[in-house]
Amino acid sequence: AQKITQTQPGMFVQEKEAVTLDCTYDTSDPSYGLFWYKQPSSGEMIFLIYQGSYDQQNATEGRYSLNFQKARKSANLVISASQLGDSAMYFCAMREGWDGTASKLTFGTGTRLQVTL
Amino acid sequence: EPEVTQTPSHQVTQMGQEVILRCVPISNHLYFYWYRQILGQKVEFLVSFYNNEISEKSEIFDDQFSVERPDGSNFTLKIRSTKLEDSAMYFCASSEWGGSITPRDTQYFGPGTRLTVL
Secondary structure (H helix, E strand, O other): OOEEEOOOOOEEEEOOOOOOOOOOEEEOOOOOEEEEEOOOOOOOOEEEEEEEEOHHHOEOOOOOEEEEEOOOOOOEEEEOOHHHOOOOOEEEEEEEOOOOOOOOEEEOOEEEEEEEE | OOOOOOEOOOOEEEOOOEEEEEEEEOOOOOEEEEEOOOOOOEEEEEEEEOOOOEEEEEOOOOOOEEEOOOOOOEEEEOOOOOHHOOOOEEEEEOOOOOOOOOOHHHOOOOOEEEEEEO
């Protein structure tokens, strides 16, 4: 089974509108972190936002917010007031475990977002 | 703002040759990682490194791969005998902490090295 599922291969949004990118995850570990990264066409991976499994509130970072629904195992990224520069690939990722060792990120397949005028 | 740097940005090599990809993690970070992304596919974990030893490695990270932290700043990935299927973007990442379920676990990625094996 996939640990991270992103069901939207591509999304379009008009400039200044809000958009939600879906992410569901699968883990039996009670301790985990969820991350979203942006990959523009230039190729770099840019960290956007983090949500820990024990966090009571949804994470927010500027125009980015994470709609964390623990019971449904979903961690959707919401981008408000979309800008042309938001056009990129977006990856959801998860890190499992709480033991002080370096833990890998498991990535989803990504969603390509295109912002239009 | 501190960032992870990687050199070279693009490496072209012949099949069977050895390559070394270099990374300088963020200076106060203690945990280091290598990932790769084959064109158009998702990012895959290769190896994690902490306290001068490998913490975890994936099944991709076979005997042809090795990592080293030769000094206090560099972190390298060596591929001993490259294959065509090693062609990919290789990302180095670092994090301040690991396994703590806090934002300090966040892994920051370098810009990547695009490896092309001919």
